[in-house]
Amino acid sequence: MTPSNKPQLDLSVYLVTDSRMVPEAEFLATVEAALQGGVTLLQLREKSLDTAIFADRARATLALARKYGVPLLINDRLDVALAVGADGVHLGQDDLDAHTARALLGPNKIVGVTVHNIAQAVAAAENGADYLGTCAIFDTATKVHPDGFVPLGIEGVRTLLADMAEHPRLAKMPIVTIGGLNAENIGAVMAETANPRKQLDGVAVVSAIMAQPDAREATAELVDIVKAGKLAPNAQYVANADDALVQAAAHLLAKLRSGQTPLVHHLTNFVVMNDNANAALHIGGSPVMAHAVQEMNDMTGFASALVINVGTLSEHWIEAMLLAGKVANERGIPVILDPVGAGATAYRRETCERLLREVQFAVIKGNAGEIAALANLPGLDVEMRGVDSGDSSPKARIALSRALAQATGAVVVLTGATDFISYTDGDEIKTVALENGSAWLGKLTGTGCTTATLVGCFAGVAELDQRAAAAVAGVLSMGIAAELAVPEAKGPASFKVALFDHLYTLQPEDLVKHARVRVVEVGEDEE
Ligand SMILES: Cc1ncc(COP(=O)(O)OP(=O)(O)O)c(N)n1
Numbered sequence: 075m076t077p078s079n080k081p082q083l084d085l086s087v088y089l090v091t092d093s094r095m096v097p098e099a100e101f102l103a104t105v106e107a108a109l110q111g112g113v114t115l116l117q118l119r120e121k122s123l124d125t126a127i128f129a130d131r132a133r134a135t136l137a138l139a140r141k142y143g144v145p146l147l148i149n150d151r152l153d154v155a156l157a158v159g160a161d162g163v164h165l166g167q168d169d170l171d172a173h174t175a176r177a178l179l180g181p182n183k184i185v186g187v188t189v190h191n192i193a194q195a196v197a198a199a200e201n202g203a204d205y206l207g208t209c210a211i212f213d214t215a216t217k218v219h220p221d222g223f224v225p226l227g228i229e230g231v232r233t234l235l236a237d238m239a240e241h242p243r244l245a246k247m248p249i250v251t252i253g254g255l256n257a258e259n260i261g262a263v264m265a266e267t268a269n270p271r272k273q274l275d276g277v278a279v280v281s282a283i284m285a286q287p288d289a290r291e292a293t294a295e296l297v298d299i300v301k302a303g304k305l306a307p308n309a310q311y312v313a314n315a316d317d318a319l320v321q322a323a324a325h326l327l328a329k330l331r332s333g334q335t336p337l338v339h340h341l342t343n344f345v346v347m348n349d350n351a352n353a354a355l356h357i358g359g360s361p362v363m364a365h366a367v368q369e370m371n372d373m374t375g376f377a378s379a380l381v382i383n384v385g386t387l388s389e390h391w392i393e394a395m396l397l398a399g400k401v402a403n404e405r406g407i408p409v410i411l412d413p414v415g416a417g418a419t420a421y422r423r424e425t426c427e428r429l430l431r432e433v434q435f436a437v438i439k440g441n442a443g444e445i446a447a448l449a450n451l452p453g454l455d456v457e458m459r460g461v462d463s464g465d466s467s468p469k470a471r472i473a474l475s476r477a478l479a480q481a482t483g484a485v486v487v488l489t490g491a492t493d494f495i496s497y498t499d500g501d502e503i504k505t506v507a508l509e510n511g512s513a514w515l516g517k518l519t520g521t522g523c524t525t526a527t528l529v530g531c532f533a534g535v536a537e538l539d540q541r542a543a544a545a546v547a548g549v550l551s552m553g554i555a556a557e558l559a560v561p562e563a564k565g566p567a568s569f570k571v572a573l574f575d576h577l578y579t580l581q582p583e584d585l586v587k588h589a590r591v592r593v594v595e596v597g598e599d600e601e
Pocket residue numbers: 088090117119149150164165166167169186188207208209217250251252278
């Protein structure tokens with residue numbers, strides 16, 4: 075047998091049976107009605123049947139499941155699953171361990187595991203689980219839990235999904251929740267537990283089907299709600315796939331992929347030089363790292379974009395930065411500023427002040443602290459209405475990026491869990507929020523600097539009026555490559571390898587497909 079013989083797993087509407095809810099003679103008819111209504115997975119759960127009767131019921135249920143092409147799993151009892159040739163088992167934390175079940179069932183059967191927390195989820199994945207079921211989300215009369223058991227609630231499932239999205243082994247692991255679910259609450263459960271990167275793959279129910287007068291109709295209703303719920307969390311972003319900025323960003327990536335290889339001159343810090351050079355190469359640029367004042371005129375003159383990063387300053391470098399910036403300005407070459415640690419020392423502050431005074435930047439990219447430090451520089455005249463200093467709320471960060479964009483005329487990229495990009499469009503300042511990325515980026519040094527490099531590469535092939543799109547393209551490329559890398563990573567080192575591989579293979583359609591970009595309405599309260 076090959077692994078392709080494994081049944082397809084669709085957790086959308088997962089019926090867990092309970093023969094106590096229907097007269098014995100109606101059990102199979104109820105299950106069949108549910109199958110006709112569109113149940114996508116079936117679990118035979120019998121807590122009090124003798125083994126022989128259990129096995130008979132499993133055989134009869136399996137025949138029905140086969141008729142409708144839906145896999146049948148057996149709750150707890152690996153022996154029964156093996157005896158009747160069912161499609162797999164669902165195991166709780168007190169049952170046979172998933173590793174042994176997998177060893178006995180082989181690779182082509184399905185193993186599901188109930189988990190209460192992220193640690194159990196990791197263990198289940200390592201032991202060969204195909205999907206996870208959470209412990210009860212809500213109280214239910216169907217299952218008696220041990221004293222002291224507290225249902226996960228919406229918050230608990232939301233946290234689990236958020237943690238899974240960040241875990242290499244779990245980012246793509248299917249997951250379903252169970253307990254007290256019905257047509258009234260599953261829409262909200264699906265929507266309120268989801269994050270942009272991970273949502274429930276479906277719901278598991280007992281009484282919402284088994285205890286209904288018409289199991290077929292009840293199932294069909296659940297199927298419709300789950301289908302709609304599976305689309306909903308990303309709907310706002312799907313609409314954005316048509317967004318002009320995302321399309322323009324994809325167009326810029328297409329230019330890089332078509333062999334336009336912009337030379338991107340970097341004056342950047344020692345820590346990131348090699349990584350930034352590789353990132354530029356992988357996305358389709360041609361990196362050059364040159365710092366000597368004597369060659370600034372020539373080097374910047376050849377370049378399609380200039381990246382200035384103040385991470386490891388020295389007197390000669392500052393002189394070179396100012397010279398390169400001026401040469402770039404004279405020749406219409408876009409200049410990207412990465413004001414690393416801008417507020418940390420007086421030296422950095424003064425350098426940034428000089429750079430902003432003497433060079434016109436196309437894009438300024440920094441975290442909230444760095445952008446705030448620039449906004450507070452004398453002479454910039456940044457006007458911040460309604461925002462207190464030290465306020466790190468999304469509202470404050472939006473205001474900060476907009477104010478610096480207004481004061482400098484640059485596209486301002488303010489990075490964070492959500493990245494905000496503000497830019498002038500004629501007279502108006504516009505802001506977009508980008509929600510791609512991964513917390514794993516924070517486990518490597520210099521990923522922010524690498525984003526500036528990517529922006530530089532895109533700016534190198536962008537027209538004058540496409541600089542916001544270049545910034546969006548750089549930030550999206552980094553965020554999406556990171557998301558694609560997470561499932562392949564075992565730790566920070568393999569994450570880095572996968573990240574660079576994905577920067578190398580990223581295609582314009584990946585940007586459109588995965589982009590989570592939305593327009594921020596002015597005055598929008600992000601909290
Ligand atoms: C899909 C699904 N999720 C969770 C459970 C609960 O399993 P478990 O914790 O083993 O409890 P019992 O079902 O054995 O009472 C499940 N059965 N199915």
